[in-house]
Amino acid sequence: MKRWQVTPAARVAGSLRVPGDKSVSHRALMLGGLAVGTTTVEGFLDSEDCLATLAALRAMGVTIERPSAHTVRVEGVGLHGLRGVDRPLDMGNAGTAMRLFMGLLAGQKFDSTLVGDSSLMKRPMERAAGPLRQMGALIETADGKPPVRIRGGRRLHGIDFAMPVASAQVKSAVLLAGLFADGVTRVTEPATTRDHTERMLRGFGVRIERQGATISLPGGQNLRAGQVAVPADFSSAAFFMVAGSIAREGELVLERVGMNPTRNGLLEILRAMGADIRVELVDESGPEPVANLKILPARLRGIAVPRHLVPIAIDEFPVFFIAAASADGVSVLHGAEELRVKESDRLAVMAAGLAALGVEHELLPDGMRIVGRPDGAAFRGGTIDSHGDHRIAMSFAVASLRAAAAITIDDVANVATSFPGFAALANAIGLSIVEAEAATP
Numbered sequence: 001m002k003r004w005q006v007t008p009a010a011r012v013a014g015s016l017r018v019p020g021d022k023s024v025s026h027r028a029l030m031l032g033g034l035a036v037g038t039t040t041v042e043g044f045l046d047s048e049d050c051l052a053t054l055a056a057l058r059a060m061g062v063t064i065e066r067p068s069a070h071t072v073r074v075e076g077v078g079l080h081g082l083r084g085v086d087r088p089l090d091m092g093n094a095g096t097a098m099r100l101f102m103g104l105l106a107g108q109k110f111d112s113t114l115v116g117d118s119s120l121m122k123r124p125m126e127r128a129a130g131p132l133r134q135m136g137a138l139i140e141t142a143d144g145k146p147p148v149r150i151r152g153g154r155r156l157h158g159i160d161f162a163m164p165v166a167s168a169q170v171k172s173a174v175l176l177a178g179l180f181a182d183g184v185t186r187v188t189e190p191a192t193t194r195d196h197t198e199r200m201l202r203g204f205g206v207r208i209e210r211q212g213a214t215i216s217l218p219g220g221q222n223l224r225a226g227q228v229a230v231p232a233d234f235s236s237a238a239f240f241m242v243a244g245s246i247a248r249e250g251e252l253v254l255e256r257v258g259m260n261p262t263r264n265g266l267l268e269i270l271r272a273m274g275a276d277i278r279v280e281l282v283d284e285s286g287p288e289p290v291a292n293l294k295i296l297p298a299r300l301r302g303i304a305v306p307r308h309l310v311p312i313a314i315d316e317f318p319v320f321f322i323a324a325a326s327a328d329g330v331s332v333l334h335g336a337e338e339l340r341v342k343e344s345d346r347l348a349v350m351a352a353g354l355a356a357l358g359v360e361h362e363l364l365p366d367g368m369r370i371v372g373r374p375d376g377a378a379f380r381g382g383t384i385d386s387h388g389d390h391r392i393a394m395s396f397a398v399a400s401l402r403a404a405a406a407i408t409i410d411d412v413a414n415v416a417t418s419f420p421g422f423a424a425l426a427n428a429i430g431l432s433i434v435e436a437e438a439a440t441p
């Protein structure tokens with residue numbers, strides 16, 4: 001088992017570009033595979049999650065070249081050019097890959113089976129299977145969880161789907177199935193969720209419209225291959241946004257960070273807490289806006305997180321809790337029960353970690369209440385079990401900027417699912433993370 005020993009640090013400084021966006025990288029591979037022609041993806045995230053998507057597409061007959069680690073060339077096979085594979089497709093740790101492939105495979109001529117690692121095998125898949133069945137798909141789950149078995153040769157038809165959970169993965173699964181369906185597919189969101197799929201489909205020449213909270217897509221449209229520029233991942237940048245804010249000194253610059261407004265809720269939350277984060281060099285020329293972010297240390301104040309920001313900051317709450325523990329006053333998060341079905345139960349696992357480091361907090365059914373300590377150390381030293389959750393591991397590494405003693409973080413190998421090279425990059429700007437092998441408990 002991999003573990004990190006993180007020694008307290010006080011200063012972070014420098015300029016860095018975090019790796020490419022995970023959500024955008026998955027989608028670029030999938031849409032590139034379904035398109036007619038060659039798609040070139042620049043800034044691709046070379047992480048385990050995205051490589052699971054890449055391997056599955058290759059297994060289904062898509063030629064994908066990698067002239068460099070961050071450049072990928074996908075030879076699209078067209079909407080109906082994939083071929084079946086007679087073994088399960090392994091999605092690893094990637095919930096996005098599994099749910100989006102469910103939509104993409106529901107209208108194929110062949111059968112498919114999707115599996116994943118021990119974390120993914122516990123995650124709910126009926127939220128995507130349900131609407132796909134309404135479209136005519138034949139899908140089985142095991143008590144709602146993977147393996148997911150998809151029967152091919154079904155004729156799909158468009159539906160009007162009012163999504164009960166605010167999930168971009170479910171929305172995307174239904175829209176991808178909608179490409180193969182007769183008629184128009186409509187999805188209505190209960191709250192804004194990330195719209196990378198809609199933006200990218202438009203970039204591939206697909207007619208897709210939004211009216212209020214409803215997105216509609218006529219079926220049977222061909223995708224036109226092209227270029228995809230992947231921004232630096234806002235969710236990976238988030239660790240450094242909090243690091244730069246809670247550090248005692250230094251100045252950080254994060255380059256070309258994805259600034260999609262359906263994704264960057266943490267920026268608004270941190271600014272409302274008093275963070276000094278400046279948005280510079282905005283580039284809105286592509287489908288995904290990007291900007292440089294300059295972050296200076298600040299005395300943060302506790303916050304009651306506004307409900308409408310919860311779905312658009314959903315992956316950032318582990319590191320938000322670290323900011324809250326370092327802030328003046330009480331912070332409260334409600335309406336975030338979705339955190340319980342991520343790569344781990346992020347509410348329970350973060351609460352256990354905060355407890356281990358002496359942070360006063362209350363675990364709520366749908367969130368957390370945290371009492372911050374703005375002066376002196378916010379965290380004592382101790383040992384954290386990340387439960388194999390990449391974002392939990394990286395969040396507690398950031399806590400070292402306000403820790404009284406060393407923090408040991410167990411089970412960190414899965415950081416490679418979203419942010420390969422995190423420890424080296426963090427060390428380059430002032431953190432002190434040493435990786436070690438530990439006996440598996």
Ligand code: S3P
Nearest residue numbers: 023096166167168169170314315
């Ligand atoms: C993602 C959507 C979100 C997010 C996940 C990536 C996506 O999941 O948590 O990390 O790429 O569509 P939900 O759709 O389950 O909210």
